[in-house]
Amino acid sequence: MTRGLADELAAQGVQRGTPLALALVPRRGLALAWAGGVRQVEAADPVEVVRALSDLEPRWTWWAAGTDARPLVAAGLRLRACWDLGAVGRLLHGLRRDDAAAVWAAGHGLPEPAQTRGGLDLLDLAGEDGGPLRTDGQLSREWLGGRWSDDLVSAQVWAGLMLDLQSRQADALDALPDPRSVPRQPRLAVLTALAESAAALLAVELEQDGLPLDRDVLDAMLGAVVGERPTHPAHELALRAARDDEVLRLFPGERVDLRNPLLVREMLLRIGLDVPDTRSWRLEPHAASSPAVAALLAWRKAERIATTYGYAWLDRNVADDGRLRGAWNAADGGAGRMTAQAGLHNLPTELRPAVRAEPGRVLVRGDLGQVEPRVLAAVSGDAGLARAAREDDMYAPVAAQLGCDRPTAKVAVLAAMYGQTSGVAGEALKDMDRSFPTAMAYLRDAEDAGLRGVDLRTYGGRLLPGVGEEATHGHGRYFRNAVIQGAAAELFKAWAVTVRSELAAIDGQIVLCLHDELLLQVPAEHADRAGALLASTLEATAGWWAAGSPVRFVVEVGTGESWAQAH
DNA sequence: TTCCCAACGTA
DNA sequence: CGTACGTTGGGAAT
Numbered sequence: 001m002t003r004g005l006a007d008e009l010a011a012q013g014v015q016r017g018t019p020l021a022l023a024l025v026p027r028r029g030l031a032l033a034w035a036g037g038v039r040q041v042e043a044a045d046p047v048e049v050v051r052a053l054s055d056l057e058p059r060w061t062w063w064a065a066g067t068d069a070r071p072l073v074a075a076g077l078r079l080r081a082c083w084d085l086g087a088v089g090r091l092l093h094g095l096r097r098d099d100a101a102a103v104w105a106a107g108h109g110l111p112e113p114a115q116t117r118g119g120l121d122l123l124d125l126a127g128e129d130g131g132p133l134r135t136d137g138q139l140s141r142e143w144l145g146g147r148w149s150d151d152l153v154s155a156q157v158w159a160g161l162m163l164d165l166q167s168r169q170a171d172a173l174d175a176l177p178d179p180r181s182v183p184r185q186p187r188l189a190v191l192t193a194l195a196e197s198a199a200a201l202l203a204v205e206l207e208q209d210g211l212p213l214d215r216d217v218l219d220a221m222l223g224a225v226v227g228e229r230p231t232h233p234a235h236e237l238a239l240r241a242a243r244d245d246e247v248l249r250l251f252p253g254e255r256v257d258l259r260n261p262l263l264v265r266e267m268l269l270r271i272g273l274d275v276p277d278t279r280s281w282r283l284e285p286h287a288a289s290s291p292a293v294a295a296l297l298a299w300r301k302a303e304r305i306a307t308t309y310g311y312a313w314l315d316r317n318v319a320d321d322g323r324l325r326g327a328w329n330a331a332d333g334g335a336g337r338m339t340a341q342a343g344l345h346n347l348p349t350e351l352r353p354a355v356r357a358e359p360g361r362v363l364v365r366g367d368l369g370q371v372e373p374r375v376l377a378a379v380s381g382d383a384g385l386a387r388a389a390r391e392d393d394m395y396a397p398v399a400a401q402l403g404c405d406r407p408t409a410k411v412a413v414l415a416a417m418y419g420q421t422s423g424v425a426g427e428a429l430k431d432m433d434r435s436f437p438t439a440m441a442y443l444r445d446a447e448d449a450g451l452r453g454v455d456l457r458t459y460g461g462r463l464l465p466g467v468g469e470e471a472t473h474g475h476g477r478y479f480r481n482a483v484i485q486g487a488a489a490e491l492f493k494a495w496a497v498t499v500r501s502e503l504a505a506i507d508g509q510i511v512l513c514l515h516d517e518l519l520l521q522v523p524a525e526h527a528d529r530a531g532a533l534l535a536s537t538l539e540a541t542a543g544w545w546a547a548g549s550p551v552r553f554v555v556e557v558g559t560g561e562s563w564a565q566a567h
Numbered sequence: 568t569t570c571c572c573a574a575c576g577t578a
Numbered sequence: 579c580g581t582a583c584g585t586t587g588g589g590a591a592t
Contacts, residue, residue, distance in 0.1 A: 259587055261573055279574065281579095304575065307586055332583075337578085339583055346576040346584060418580035481581045485578095515578040515582090 005041060006053050012036050019083055019170075020058035021162035022050070023148065023155040024068065031155035033163040034058070040152040047075045059083050061166045063100045065200040065330075073204045078504060084197035085162060088169045090331050091189075091196050094455075094463030104139045104161070107168050113138055132157055169193070176461050179379065182547040189461030191544060192490050196331060198497035202510065203328035203338065205500075210323030211344060211355060211511050212521060214562075218314060218354040226306040243306075247299045250292035258299065268293075309343060309351060317342040322358070330493070334478065335486035336462050338493070338513050345514060355512075355519075355563035362527045362559055364508075365566035366499075366534035368492065368516040369554040370394055373413050375488045378546040379459040380442035384435060389551040402431040416443055417484050419477035443480050450479025458483055460490035460545075491545050491553070492516060498537040506530060519563060531557040 013036050014020055021033040029042040030049055043049045050060075050072055057080050062068035064086035072079065085107075086098025093106035101113045128134055132143045132154075139161075140147070148158035173189040180188055222229070227243070230236035244258055253270050256263040264278045271292055275282050280297060287294040318324050326342025339345060347355075357363045373394055377385035388397040399409035412428035416439075433440050449456040454466040456479060464482050467475055496518055500510055508522030508530055522530040534555050542553040560566040 257588085261588085277573075300575085304586085308576075308584095313585095326584095335582065337582065341584065343576085343585075345578080348576060415580070477581075485582065517578080 005039075005049070006056055009034070009039070009053065009058075010056060014056055014058055016057040017081065018056075018058045019061045019163060019166050020053075020056075021061040021159040021166065022068065023159040023162070024050070024071065025149045025152065025155050026071065028149075029152050029155075031152055031159045033156065033159035035163070035167075038156045038160055040156050042152065047071055047077065050079075051075070051077055054079055057081060061085070061162055063103070063162065064098045065197075065204045066098075069201055069204050070208075073201075073208050078205070079201065080501065081194070082197045082201050083166050083169075083194070084200040085165055085169065087196040087200040087331060088173070088193045090336065091193055091460075091462050092169060092172055094465040099144075101139050101141075101144055104165060107165050107172075108137055110137050132161060173461065176457070179381075179459050180547050180549075185544065185547065188459070188545070192460035192462075192494070195490070195494035195497050196336075198500070199338070199493040200330040202497060202500055202513070203330040206340070206510065206513065207325065207328045209509060209511065210319070210321075210325035211519075212358050213318055213322055213324045214354055214356040215314070215318065215322055217356060217562075218318075218351070221351060221354060222305070222310060222314070225302050226310055229311050240306075243299065243302065247292070247295045250295050258296070259303075264296070305348065305351075309348065313343060324355075331462075331489075334464060335482045335489055336458075337485065337489045337515060340513075344512065349564075353562045353564040357521055357524075357561055360524055361521050362524045362561060363511075363563055363566045364520040364522055364527060364530040364534070365558045365560075365563065366518045366520070366531075366538075367556045367558075368495075368538075369556055371488050371491070371516045371553070372417055372484050373398075374551055374553055375459075375491060376413075376417060376439050376442070376484055378549045378551040379483065379487050380439040381549070382436050382439035382442070385439045386549055386551045391552075392554060398435075401435045402428060404428055404431070416440060417481065419447065419480045442483070446483045447476040447480040450475040450477070456483065458486040458490065460487060462486050462490065488516065491541070494545055495538050495541045498541050499534060502533050502537055503530070506533075519566070527559045531559060 014034050018034055023031040024046050026046070027044060029040060030046040031040045032038065041049050054077065059081045060079055061083040062085065065082065065084050085103050089095045089103035089106055090098055095102055095106055105111065105113050128140050128142060132140050132148065134140055143158070148154050170190065173193050174187050176187060176189040178188050227239055230239055247258060248255055251267050251270060256267050258264060261278050265275065268275060268278065271290065273286060273293065280300060283293050283297055287297055317326060324342065324344065326340050326344045329339045332339040374389045377389040384401065388394045388401065391397055395406050395410045395413070398413060399406045402409055402412065408428050412432050415429060416432055446456060449466065453468045456464045456466070458464065464479060492515065496510060496513055499518060503509060503520065503522070506522055506526040506529055508520050508526065510518055511521045512519035518534065520530055534557050538553055538555050558566040
């Protein structure tokens with residue numbers, strides 16, 4: 001029967017890449033909308049209908065993967081292409097939220113609707129006539145609250161609205177100027193939208209699949225750093241007090257709370273150390289001469305592990321299957337980087353040996369080299385910097401150009417991108433202006449936009465909303481950095497989703513995305529293929545992303561049983 | 568209860 | 579000595 005449905009849709013023009021809006025009603029069925037029509041399908045398990053249609057490889061169109069694709073991913077479906085209205089809304093309109101109400105409003109030039117807080121009140125419904133659209137053009141609160149799934153006819157209407165918005169978004173992206181000089185290719189903003197959509201789906205997969213962790217290895221590490229596992233709350237307090245005592249006995253006077261920076265500062269005064277704050281880097285120089293300070297710093301390190309990555313964290317986030325799971329956001333913050341919770345993005349390096357491949361599999365790591373300066377060269381179109389970016393190590397030619405040593409060249413380039421205003425890079429920055437005027441002007445223009453409070457777009461089309469007249473100093477630096485960090489995030493995600501796609505052939509998965517690093521888990525016999533794939537997909541992605549530019553992007557690949565070994 | 572800060576982990 | 583993020587604990591404001 002579902003075979004028949006696939007044939008029917010194919011006959012009606014649904015083929016690979018055709019936008020196909022999906023409104024899925026659990027246990028009831030689903031509704032589909034495409035450019036040529038709409039269709040409802042009754043089914044006790046609608047996910048299986050999607051599975052049967054997946055061979056068509058349409059561009060599944062939904063409000064947001066985080067809600068709509070969740071049941072599909074949970075059922076093991078790994079769909080190829082999608083259009084995520086929320087992800088594209090974030091890109092196109094600079095939205096900080098991706099709920100249907102906000103994305104619909106932005107797509108139609110309507111004011112941002114109030115955030116829905118779960119329940120509806122009668123006031124919200126005033127003026128609604130029972131249809132999906134209010135008289136002011138906004139989506140109905142009642143429909144947003146679930147009215148669309150009351151019956152399959154309504155779901156069909158809902159899918160139709162999704163398809164309408166998809167086409168509006170596609171037109172808007174198509175109208176954006178393409179920063180590249182390439183004829184007869186889809187707009188970069190459209191390609192970025194496809195990548196951002198797939199990244200949103202990848203985020204759901206990362207969330208459900210998790211990161212493989214070896215509990216025994218982690219337990220042993222925790223034992224060494226913070227001691228035995230507490231058996232009850234009082235025991236935990238006692239162990240904590242014992243750790244504190246190791247530091248406190250080295251300081252004269254009253255017992256103080258080591259977790260209170262003010263009290264720690266006073267405690268340090270008692271041994272004659274007067275510091276403006278108690279940050280580690282400030283105390284570090286005194287560790288050699290003072291055993292007490294050294295003990296305090298060692299305590300801090302252990303305390304960080306104990307509180308943030310200790311037994312409680314393990315119990316909370318690592319399931320019985322040994323996977324560490326946290327919530328993922330595919331495009332967070334102003335620059336649209338991926339973010340993750342549960343410590344996935346700030347796991348201390350010393351715990352990385354605990355991230356281990358499962359039996360028969362290995363971890364393959366791919367790390368983009370010097371990605372931000374290469375991105376600067378590509379997006380600014382600076383010919384000199386692009387020439388340098390043809391090399392494996394682009395700081396060497398930059399140093400030659402500036403007439404300084406490599407470390408200075410590196411600091412100068414980073415200082416330019418991050419808006420450093422003082423320090424040793426001052427002189428080198430002047431040389432940067434002389435040597436790479438186009439790149440420096442690109443950064444200065446971004447900073448100016450931030451200071452003037454006007455809108456700006458990243459290379460891939462992400463809107464960085466201006467803050468208006470009351471622009472702060474901070475916004476200049478923020479914009480200067482966001483055009484680089486944001487573009488790098490776009491390139492990274494475009495690469496990541498291509499890797500995701502190719503990995504299907506060797507039964508491999510992406511298990512972690514870390515800003516410029518991908519961690520894969522693949523069958524051991526395919527380790528080499530996976531490594532080669534990381535390089536070939538990067539070349540393919542950079543081929544369209546930086547089309548017409550000599551800039552080369554490079555990836556460093558490592559393989560091992562653990563994340564640490566993969567370095 | 569909510570919010571901000573200090574501190575520190577990652578890129 | 580610059581940006582972005584998440585997490586924890588403490589303390590002030592509510």
